[in-house]
Amino acid sequence: xxxxxxxxxxxxxxxxxxxxxxxxxxxxxxxxxxxxxxxxxxxxxxxxxxxxxxxxxxxxxxxxxxxxxxxxxxxxxxxxxxxxxxxxxxxxxxxxxxxxxxxxxxxxxxxxxxxxxxxxxxxxxxxxxxxxxxxxxxxxxxxxxxxxxxxxxxxxxxxxxxxxxxxxxxxxxxxxxxxxxxxxxxxxxxxxxxxxxxxxxxxxxxxxxxxxxxxxxxxxxxxxxxxxxxxxxxxxxxxxxxxxxxxxxxxxxxxxxxxxxxxxxxxxxxxxxxxxxxxxxxxxxxxxxxxxxxxxxxxxxxxxxxxxxxxxxxxxxxxxxxxxxxxxxxxxxxxxxxxxxxxxxxxxxxxxxxxxxxxxxxxxxxxxxxxxxxxxxxxxxxxxxxxxxxxxxxxxxxxxxxxxxxxxxxx
Amino acid sequence: xxxxxxxxxxxxxxxxxxxxxxxxxxxxxxxxxxxxxxxxxxxxxxxxxxxxxxxxxxxxxxxxxxxxxxxxxxxxxxxxxxxxxxxxxxxxxxxxxxxxxxxxxxxxxxxxxxxxxxxxxxxxxxxxxxxxxxxxxxxxxxxxxxxxxxxxxxxxxxxxxxxxxxxxxxxxxxxxxxxxxxxxxxxxxxxxxxxxxxxxxxxxxxxxxxxxxxxxxxxxxxxxxxxxxxxxxxxxxxxxxxxxxxxxxxxxxxxxxxxxxxxxxxxxxxxxxxxxxxxxxxxxxxxxxxxxxxxxxxxxxxxxxxxxxxxxxxxxxxxxxxxxxxxxxxxxxxxxxxxxxxxxxxxxxxxxxxxxxxxxxxxxxxxxxxxxx
Numbered sequence: 113x114x115x116x117x118x119x120x121x122x123x124x125x126x127x128x129x130x131x132x133x134x135x136x137x138x139x140x141x142x143x144x145x146x147x148x149x150x151x152x153x154x155x156x157x158x159x160x161x162x163x164x165x166x167x168x169x170x171x172x173x174x175x176x177x178x179x180x181x182x183x184x185x186x187x188x189x190x191x192x193x194x195x196x197x198x199x200x201x202x203x204x205x206x207x208x209x210x211x212x213x214x215x216x217x218x219x220x221x222x223x224x225x226x227x228x229x230x231x232x233x234x235x236x237x238x239x240x241x242x243x244x245x246x247x248x249x250x251x252x253x254x255x256x257x258x259x260x261x262x263x264x265x266x267x268x269x270x271x272x273x274x275x276x277x278x279x280x281x282x283x284x285x286x287x288x289x290x291x292x293x294x295x296x297x298x299x300x301x302x303x304x305x306x307x308x309x310x311x312x313x314x315x316x317x318x319x320x321x322x323x324x325x326x327x328x329x330x331x332x333x334x335x336x337x338x339x340x341x342x343x344x345x346x347x348x349x350x351x352x353x354x355x356x357x358x359x360x361x362x363x364x365x366x367x368x369x370x371x372x373x374x375x376x377x378x379x380x381x382x383x384x385x386x387x388x389x390x391x392x393x394x395x396x397x398x399x400x401x402x403x404x405x406x407x408x409x410x411x412x413x414x415x416x417x418x419x420x421x422x423x424x425x426x427x428x429x430x431x432x433x434x435x436x437x438x439x440x441x442x443x444x445x446x447x448x449x450x451x452x453x454x455x456x457x458x459x460x461x462x463x464x465x466x467x468x469x470x471x472x473x474x475x476x477x478x479x480x481x482x483x484x485x486x487x488x489x490x491x492x493x494x495x496x497x498x499x500x501x502x503x504x505x506x507x508x509x510x511x512x513x514x515x516x517x518x519x520x521x522x523x
Numbered sequence: 524x525x526x527x528x529x530x531x532x533x534x535x536x537x538x539x540x541x542x543x544x545x546x547x548x549x550x551x552x553x554x555x556x557x558x559x560x561x562x563x564x565x566x567x568x569x570x571x572x573x574x575x576x577x578x579x580x581x582x583x584x585x586x587x588x589x590x591x592x593x594x595x596x597x598x599x600x601x602x603x604x605x606x607x608x609x610x611x612x613x614x615x616x617x618x619x620x621x622x623x624x625x626x627x628x629x630x631x632x633x634x635x636x637x638x639x640x641x642x643x644x645x646x647x648x649x650x651x652x653x654x655x656x657x658x659x660x661x662x663x664x665x666x667x668x669x670x671x672x673x674x675x676x677x678x679x680x681x682x683x684x685x686x687x688x689x690x691x692x693x694x695x696x697x698x699x700x701x702x703x704x705x706x707x708x709x710x711x712x713x714x715x716x717x718x719x720x721x722x723x724x725x726x727x728x729x730x731x732x733x734x735x736x737x738x739x740x741x742x743x744x745x746x747x748x749x750x751x752x753x754x755x756x757x758x759x760x761x762x763x764x765x766x767x768x769x770x771x772x773x774x775x776x777x778x779x780x781x782x783x784x785x786x787x788x789x790x791x792x793x794x795x796x797x798x799x800x801x802x803x804x805x806x807x808x809x810x811x812x813x814x815x816x817x818x819x820x821x822x823x824x825x826x827x828x829x830x831x832x833x834x835x836x837x838x839x840x841x842x843x844x845x846x847x848x849x850x851x852x853x854x855x856x857x858x859x860x861x862x863x864x865x866x867x868x869x870x871x872x873x874x875x876x877x878x879x880x881x882x883x884x885x886x887x888x889x890x891x892x893x894x895x896x
Binding site: 193238279303306307313315316317350354433 | 661676677678681682684685686690691693694695696697698699700701702703705783784785786788789790836847848850851852853
C-alpha cells in the first residue's frame with residue numbers, strides 16, 4: 113500500500129465512521145460549502161446542502177482532504193460568486209505560525225530550491241543562496257513552540273475582543289486550526305453586516321496600526337525655530353481602548369524590566385530605570401506624564417511603540433477583511449496533518465492542548481520509514497527524533513509524518 | 524454592552540422635525556395616507572411641490588446645499604411650509620434617480636446630509652439621540668458624570684467612521700470600552716452626516732421605476748445639463764502614456780518585485796494590476812507586461828487581469844485599493860512626502876504625473892506596452 117493510500121484509507125474511515133460527529137455551522141442553509149478532493153486534488157466549490165446529515169453523506173462518499181464553509185451568509189450559496197446575494201459574514205480571525213515569527217525559529221521547517229535543489233532548515237529565504245532562485249518547496253512542522261507562539265497571540269486577541277469590543281467569552285468561537293494556529297469566529301448579529309472597510313478598522317485595532325499617540329507623522333523632527341513648540345507637545349493617554357492598553361502594558365513592562373531590557377529598546381535614558389516607581393505612580397496612575405525629570409516626549413513615544421508591539425496580536429490581515437472567505441470547517445480533518453479543527457471554550461486558551469485534543473486517529477499503529485523528523489509530542493506521548501529509521505508509530509503520528517513528507521509506509 | 528432599552532422614549536417627531544429631516548422613517552408614515560403616485564406629480568396641483576423638489580436638486584448641484592424654505596416667526600426662523608418641504612424630498616429623490624447620473628446622486632446625497640448637519644448642530648442631545656435611534660443605531664446618552672455625551676456601539680460607529688480619513692476616526696484612536704465608543708455631540712453629528720449620505724445614496728440607487736412620465740424625464744435632462752456645467756468631468760484624466768516616474772512608492776516596489784519574478788501576495792498582485800488598468804493600460808498590455816517578467820501562468824494571469832479590468836464576471840472594473848488598505852496588508856512601502864498628503868495611489872499618480880514631464884517617461888517595458896487605451 114502506498115503511503116498516500118494509507119492516509120486516504122484513514123480519512124475514509126474517519127468520514128465513514130458513525131461515531132464521527134461534525135458540528136453543523138450556524139445558519140447552515142445560507143453557507144457555501146467546499147472541499148478539496150483527496151486524490152484528484154481539485155476543489156469542489158459553491159455547494160449548498162439542506163442538512164448536515166446530507167453533507168456528511170457526501171463527505172463519506174467523496175473523502176476530501178480538506179473541508180471548508182463560507183464565513184459569509186448568502187441568499188443562494190450555490191450560485192456563482194456574483195449571484196450569491198451576500199447577506200452578511202462572521203467576523204473571523206486566523207492566527208497561523210506561517211505568518212508570525214516564532215520562538216523556535218522554525219528550525220524544524222525545511223526548504224528546497226526548486227531550481228538547484230539546494231535545501232536548508234528554518235525560515236524559507238527570499239532568494240536561494242546558491243542560485244538566487246526564489247521558488248521553494250517547503251516541509252513545515254507543527255512544533256510545540258510554533259503552536260505556543262500562536263496561542264499567545266490568540267490570547268491577546270481574545271483579551272481585546274472581550275475587554276475592548278465587549279463580546280462575552282461564550283460569544284467567541286475559538287478553534288485549534290488543525291495545523292499550527294488558531295481561528296476565532298464571532299457570529300454576533302451586530303458584526304455580520306460590517307463591510308470590508310469596517311473590518312479593516314478592526315484589523316488595524318488588533319494589530320496596532322495607526323495609533324495616533326505614536327504615529328510617525330505626528331512626531332516628525334520639527335523645522336528650525338519650531339523646536340520649542342514640538343518639545344512642549346505633551347504626551348498623554350486616556351483610559352479607553354488602546355490608550356488604556358498602553359498604560360497597562362507600560363506598568364507591566366516597567367515593573368519587571370531590567371536596565372538591560374530598556375537598553376535593548378534603545379532607551380538609553382538611565383532615569384527611566386532609576387525612577388521606575390515614580391513613573392508608575394506619577395505618569396501612569398496620575399497622568400502627569402510631563403513631570404518625570406529627564407523623560408522626554410520622545411522617550412514616551414519609544415516606550416509606547418515597544419508596548420504596542422508587545423500588546424498587539426499578529427493576525428492574518430487578509431482573512432479578517434475578506435467578506436467572502438472560506439474557512440476550514442469545525443470537526444473536519446486538516447490535510448497537512450490529519451489533526452482536527454476543534455473548538456474549545458475561549459477561557460481555556462491557556463490550558464487547551466491541541467496536540468492531544470485534536471488527534472483524530474486514536475486507534476492502531478503503522479510501520480513507517482521516517483526520513484527525518486524532529487522530536488515531537490502527539491497524543492500524550494513524545495516521539496523521535498528520527499533519521500532514516502523504520503519505526504512502529506500510533507496511526508496519528510504515522511499519518512502526520514506522511515502528510516508532512518517525512519515518512520513513507522514501510523512494507 | 525449597556526442596556527439600551529431604558530433610554531428609548533417613544534416620542535414621535537414633530538412635523539417641523541420631519542420637514543428638517545425628511546429622510547427619517549417617520550416621513551413614510553406621514554406620507555402614506557396621501558398615497559402619492561408618480562403620475563400625480565405632473566398634475567397642476569403638484570406644481571409647487573415639483574418646483575420645490577427641482578430647487579432642492581438644483582441648489583445641491585450649484586452650491587452644495589438644499590436651502591430649506593424658512594420664514595421668521597418672532598425672533599426665530601421656522602420652516603415656512605412643512606408639508607411642501609416634506610413631500611418635496613421623495614420627489615427630489617425621484618428626480619435625481621431619473622437622471623441616472625452617479626455624480627448628481629453623490630452631490631445631492633452630500634448636500635442633503637450637510638444640510639441635516641447644519642440643523643443638527645443646534646439641536647438638543649435628546650433629538651439627536653432620537654434621530655440616531657430612528658436609524659437603528661445602538662446608542663444612549665452618556666451618564667451624567669461622564670466627560671462624554673453619547674455612547675455608541677462600535678459596529679454603528681464603524682459603518683460611518685470607516686469612511687472618514689482623519690486619524691481621529693480610526694477605531695484604534697477611539698475611546699472604545701466593552702464594545703462602546705464614547706463620543707461628544709459634535710462627533711455624533713458628524714457620524715450622522717455619513718449615515719444620512721449613505722442612506723440617501725442607497726435610496727437613489729434603489730428605485731424600481733424604469734419609465735418616468737415625459738415631464739419628469741425632461742426635468743432630469745435639465746438637471747444633467749446643469750450638472751455638466753457645475754460638477755465637471757466624471758473620470759479623472761490620466762496622462763495618455765504611462766509615466767512610470769509618477770508611480771507611488773508602493774506600486775514601484777510591487778513592480779520591481781514582479782519584474783524580478785518574486786512572489787507577490789494576493790493583495791500586492793491585485794493592487795499592481797488594478798493600478799495599471801486604472802491609469803489606462805489595456806488588459807492586453809498588462810498581461811503582456813507580466814509575460815515579459817518570464818515565468819508566469821499566462822492563462823491565469825490573463826483571466827485575473829481581465830477580471831480586474833471588468834471584462835469578466837460581474838463586469839465591475841475594480842479600482843486600486845486606497846492607501847489605508849495597503850497599509851493594513853503591509854503593501855504600503857517607502858512612504859514619501861507626497862504620500863502623506865493623499866489617500867489613494869491613483870491620486871498620487873495624478874498629482875505626480877502632472878509635475879513630471881512626458882519626455883522622462885517611457886521606461887516601462889517595451890514601447891508597445893506603453894500605450895494606454
